[in-house]
Amino acid sequence: MAEGGSVTLEELRKKLEDFGRVRNWEQHHTPRNLVLALVGEVGELAEIFQWKGEVARGIPDWEEEEKQHLGEELSDVLLYLVRLSDMCGVDLGKAALRKIKLNGIKYPAPVSDVESHEGSNSGVKEEQV
Template sequence: MDPSIRKDVSLKELQDRLAEFARARGWDQFHSPRNLLLALVGEVGELSEIFQWRGEVARGLPNWSSSDKEHLGEELSDVLLYLVRLADICDLDLAQAALMKIGKNAEKYPVGNSSPSFSTN
């Protein structure tokens, strides 16, 4: 296993590694918010294609091959990396923004008002 890969990685570490990756390759000039957003949307499209014709999929993907799961992991990673890079270029702390959003969602959707099932009406 690659020694640079660890089990727990922070968004800050991903942000720093992506920034260095882009800097080393001279890509900063291309990493405008618009360009990163368009790349992110493209990657979400590729992620969507994986699920497009499969119908509903069970949790844990028990019927998927290891290569299908690996492909899914790659596409999810592409989405995450573009999202982290976009937040960095926009000078936003993505982890803090996510925590704040969870707090807002908790207020908007209190536990007592949640329904465990969907209505078909």
């Protein structure tokens, strides 16, 4: 895992497992405790946006310090979510891909006029489902 490069959920899971083990925190990392900590972190993330009004995509008007703080809070949420999924025996990556597929079924992409007249979904790519 290179500094500044992409990281997988599995790499994060292993790092969090090691981090907790060397600090003897495993006893505290129960699903209930992790969910409550996650909710707290989501609250801290929400506080960042609380008085901002609508925020433009890419947050172009934010100071660098605000962007860094946002990244830290997003990371806290991600890390607790990864740890929670590990403690519950859920492969978060697989679960997320499955959920995207289910959402594609529940909320199908619009069908073009040509396809609707033909009665075909052949133009819908697998990743759109």
